[in-house]
Amino acid sequence: MPLRPYKDALILNVDDSDGARYAKSRILIRAGLQVIEASNGEDALAKARSESPILILLDVKLPDINGFEVCRRLKEDPATQAILILQTSASFIGAADKIRALDGGADNYLVEPIEPDELIANVKALLRLGQVERELREVDKRKDEFLATLAHELRNPLGPIRTALQLLRRLDPDVPPAQENARNTIQRHTDHLVRLVDDLLDVARISQGKISLRHEAVNLNSVVNNAIETSTPFIENKRHRLSVIFPDEYVEVCGDQVRLSQILANLLLNAAKFTPPEGDIDLSVTVQEPNVYIRVSDNGIGIEPDAVNAIFDLFSQNGHLHDQVQDGLGIGLSLVKTLVELHGGTVKAISEGLGKGSTFEIVLPLIASDTNAVCPDAAARKQNTPSSLQAKKILIVDDNADAADMLAELLTITGHTVQTAYTGQQAIEVTTQFEPDIIFLDIGLPDLSGYEVATRLRTLPNAQAFTLIALTGYGQEHDRRNALAAGFDDHFAKPVDFEKLGALGLCV
Numbered sequence: 314m315p316l317r318p319y320k321d322a323l324i325l326n327v328d329d330s331d332g333a334r335y336a337k338s339r340i341l342i343r344a345g346l347q348v349i350e351a352s353n354g355e356d357a358l359a360k361a362r363s364e365s366p367i368l369i370l371l372d373v374k375l376p377d378i379n380g381f382e383v384c385r386r387l388k389e390d391p392a393t394q395a396i397l398i399l400q401t402s403a404s405f406i407g408a409a410d411k412i413r414a415l416d417g418g419a420d421n422y423l424v425e426p427i428e429p430d431e432l433i434a435n436v437k438a439l440l441r442l443g444q445v446e447r448e449l450r451e452v453d454k455r456k457d458e459f460l461a462t463l464a465h466e467l468r469n470p471l472g473p474i475r476t477a478l479q480l481l482r483r484l485d486p487d488v489p490p491a492q493e494n495a496r497n498t499i500q501r502h503t504d505h506l507v508r509l510v511d512d513l514l515d516v517a518r519i520s521q522g523k524i525s526l527r528h529e530a531v532n533l534n535s536v537v538n539n540a541i542e543t544s545t546p547f548i549e550n551k552r553h554r555l556s557v558i559f560p561d562e563y564v565e566v567c568g569d570q571v572r573l574s575q576i577l578a579n580l581l582l583n584a585a586k587f588t589p590p591e592g593d594i595d596l597s598v599t600v601q602e603p604n605v606y607i608r609v610s611d612n613g614i615g616i617e618p619d620a621v622n623a624i625f626d627l628f629s630q631n632g633h634l635h636d637q638v639q640d641g642l643g644i645g646l647s648l649v650k651t652l653v654e655l656h657g658g659t660v661k662a663i664s665e666g667l668g669k670g671s672t673f674e675i676v677l678p679l680i681a682s683d684t685n686a687v688c689p690d691a692a693a694r695k696q697n698t699p700s701s702l703q704a705k706k707i708l709i710v711d712d713n714a715d716a717a718d719m720l721a722e723l724l725t726i727t728g729h730t731v732q733t734a735y736t737g738q739q740a741i742e743v744t745t746q747f748e749p750d751i752i753f754l755d756i757g758l759p760d761l762s763g764y765e766v767a768t769r770l771r772t773l774p775n776a777q778a779f780t781l782i783a784l785t786g787y788g789q790e791h792d793r794r795n796a797l798a799a800g801f802d803d804h805f806a807k808p809v810d811f812e813k814l815g816a817l818g819l820c821v
Contacts, residue, residue: 322440323347325366327357327383328401329376333425337370340429341436354378358386361393367443368436373402373414381417388418395446397439401425464510465757465786468807469713471510472786475503475808476719483726501546507808526569526655530680533564533573533598533605540577541596547585548594555581558597564605565680568656576652579645580609580673587671588613603679610672616664624662625650653677703818707731708749710740710766711784712759720753720809724819737761741769749779751817753805756785756796764799771800780817784809 324341328334329352338348349364351357354375361369369387373380380400387393400414403425414422420439423432478499488496537559548555566573577596584594588611595610616624625646646662653660658677664670707729711717714735721731732747734740737758744752752770756763767781780803783796788806796804805813 322368323349323364323366324436325349325351325357325360325364325369327351327354327369327375327380328372329353329374330372333372333403337427337432340432341370344433344436346436352376354380354383357383358393361387361396362390366396368397368399368439370436371398371400371419373400373405373410381413384414384419385417394418395443395450397443399423399435399439401427464788467506467510468786468788469716471503471506472808473713473715473719474499475507476716476723478503479811480719480723480726483723497546501550503808504543526572528567528569530565531568531570531573533566533607534559536570536573536577537596537598539570539574540581543574543578544581544585547582551585551588552591553585553588554591554593556593556595558595560598560600562600564598564600566605566656566677567680568677572652573656576649576675577607577609579649580675583645583673584609584611584613584671587611600679604676605679607675607677608672610670612670615667615669616662616671617667618664621662621664625660649673705729705750705819706747707819708734708740708743708747708752709784710734710737710752710758710763711755712736712757713755716755716807724814727819729819737763737766740766741773744770744775744779745773748775751780751782751819753782753784754801756783756787756792764795767796767800 324346326334326338326341326348327350328337331352334350334352338350341348349360349366351360354377357369357371357375358378360366371380371383375383378386380402384398384400387396387398398419400419400422401424402410402422405414406424411422411424420442421435423435478496481496537557541555541557545555581594581596588594593612595608597606597608597610599606599608650660653675656677658675660673660675663672663674707721707724709717709721709724709731710733711720712735714733717733717735721733724731732743732749734743737760740752740754740758743749754763754766754770758766761769763783763785767783770776770779770781781801783792783801783804784807785792785796785804786807793804
């Protein structure tokens with residue numbers, strides 16, 4: 314994409330001296346730039362928000378707010394933080410002043426008097442920099458949109474595959490070993506694909522600062538068990554030996570149980586992946602107040618010394634031999650590092666070199682006895698979990714007939730009365746006649762969007778009688794917010810999580 318002509322750039326010139334401001338504006342206008350002016354800090358902040366200039370020529374000495382403070386406020390405000398700032402001063406001319414300005418967010422700092430050619434050269438250089446930054450932001454935005462679309466397209470076929478497998482297990486629980494092995498293979502690789510999709514979306518959330526944790530008091534033993542359960546099929550597939558050492562005392566940390574299990578499962582899967590068949594993997598948990606140390610070690614292929622620090626970089630594929638092709642996207646360890654740090658912990662990799670195995674060590678703070686109020690017991694959140702199944706009337710709305718029919722079959726054999734609809738208009742008609750207790754509604758329908766269908770359903774006389782759940786391949790946080798705003802009670806990402814169905818009392 315070519316750089317935009319300089320004449321398209323709007324410059325805000327801020328200076329309390331009428332003469333100096335006039336001189337700088339005249340220089341900029343002669344260079345073909347558009348210029349607006351402000352004579353004090355408050356006006357500068359207001360015009361930055363209302364006019365959205367590309368660059369601000371900002372004098373430090375202003376009558377109300379000094380230029381350093383104006384710069385700081387502009388860079389802290391999401392609406393103005395992308396504006397380039399060229400700070401100038403005839404009074405603050407020392408190296409310390411320049412450092413203060415740059416540390417405060419200024420993109421450059423010039424000492425007055427400034428030669429016209431020097432001013433224009435600096436402005437044009439910053440405009441080129443700004444254009445590149447805007448292009449990068451646009452690329453990043455398109456990347457996030459692509460990841461969301463990719464995840465949606467992948468989740469649509471994964472949904473009926475996972476549901477059909479669950480249905481087979483219900484219909485015919487006792488099968489020959491060879492058939493059960495085939496089912497397990499489908500289950501294992503479907504779960505692997507689901508994790509890859511989730512990892513892709515986590516990368517997008519992290520890059521936008523939108524990933525959040527659900528803090529609670531977490532029993533670390535349950536985290537370890539969940540991680541082992543997730544990784545065991547992969548470990549057993551390569552015939553590894555897993556050794557686990559856990560302390561006798563109750564170990565509790567403050568964090569998100571799902572994310573903590575994801576962290577540990579990623580490390581176990583990483584160890585299984587990079588250890589040759591019939592290798593050894595050791596998991597140990599050690600308490601050393603005020604922290605707990607979690608170590609995952611293997612006798613696998615190890616890490617090159619110069620790659621130990623880069624192993625956590627996004628999309629890094631370090632740590633495997635060059636003649637071996639490994640699956641994965643190179644984002645698992647990057648997610649581990651980010652999630653550990655969000656829990657207030659640290660993670661590091663240790664290896665003596667290629668062929669000498671690896672150890673990954675996580676350090677997390679323990680919960681002190683007086684912090685339970687900050688991290689309430691997760692059991693309080695489970696009080697409303699249904700203890701037994703109750704037959705429900707359920708409507709499933711999805712233009713993917715395989716997905717709708719498979720989920721309907723599964724819920725029917727569980728004891729529920731289920732109907733399906735494949736368009737938004739059908740959903741409205743069936744809801745009026747069928748009067749369901751629960752509606753699973755896809756967002757991407759051929760005639761009406763799921764949001765529009767939800768809005769119309771909420772105007773029906775029986776609108777308060779049913780629970781409306783979005784079941785969709787669009788699984789990012791803003792998708793969830795949009796669903797709730799449209800009248801949904803909850804938002805499930807495809808493929809359906811059977812534990813969530815269990816929490817609704819729909820299956821066991």
